[in-house]
Amino acid sequence: MLVRAIKNNEDMSKRAWVFCRGLSAYKKEQAGINQGIKSGLLEFQNDCYFALQNGIDWLTRLGSKNQKELLDNDIQNIILNRWGVLNMQDFQSSVIERAYSCSCNVYTVFSSNPYQLNFTQNI
Numbered sequence: 001m002l003v004r005a006i007k008n009n010e011d012m013s014k015r016a017w018v019f020c021r022g023l024s025a026y027k028k029e030q031a032g033i034n035q036g037i038k039s040g041l042l043e044f045q046n047d048c049y050f051a052l053q054n055g056i057d058w059l060t061r062l063g064s065k066n067q068k069e070l071l072d073n074d075i076q077n078i079i080l081n082r083w084g085v086l087n088m089q090d091f092q093s094s095v096i097e098r099a100y101s102c103s104c105n106v107y108t109v110f111s112s113n114p115y116q117l118n119f120t121q122n123i
Contacts, residue, residue, distance in 0.1 A: 006035060030110040033084040034117075037106065040078045041119050062098045062123045071095070075102055079117070084109045098123050 005027050027035050043055030056078070061071040072093050079088055086107045093102035099122035105114035 006039065030108060030115070033082060033108050033110065034115060036082050037079055037085070037117060038119065040082060041075065041121070058121060058123055062095070062100060062121075068093070068095045071100060072102070075119070079104070079106060089114070 005025055026032070040054070041056070043051070044059075045053065045055040045057045047055060056071070056074045061067045061074065072091070075093070076088065076091060079085060086109060088107070089105045091102065091104040093100065095101075099120065101118075101120045103116070103118045106117050107114050
């Protein structure tokens with residue numbers, strides 16, 4: 001599995017795909033799965049022109065009351081439906097005002113030990 005690399009994956013204001021570097025413009029194996037999960041979690045529904053139905057309706061989920069359980073289900077489905085993910089355990093999450101945080105252990109086809117996923121999104 002190859003996934004186009006993202007520059008500055010942690011700094012949301014400077015995220016951009018990497019181009020013009022041949023195969024080094026892609027991530028593979030465990031790094032590709034990790035980036036694929038984070039990219040999937042960051043997608044806003046109806047925001048990406050080539051995949052309008054992908055992503056989470058973050059504005060509704062974090063902008064309305066009593067949406068945490070639905071948001072947890074959205075997050076878990078995105079993680080578990082990524083290529084290479086075998087299982088997920090120890091899922092914990094919290095919503096404080098309009099900020100969502102979660103953590104879990106993700107088991108993949110490339111790792112013998114779980115990958116610790118920590119994710120935060122706010123609107």
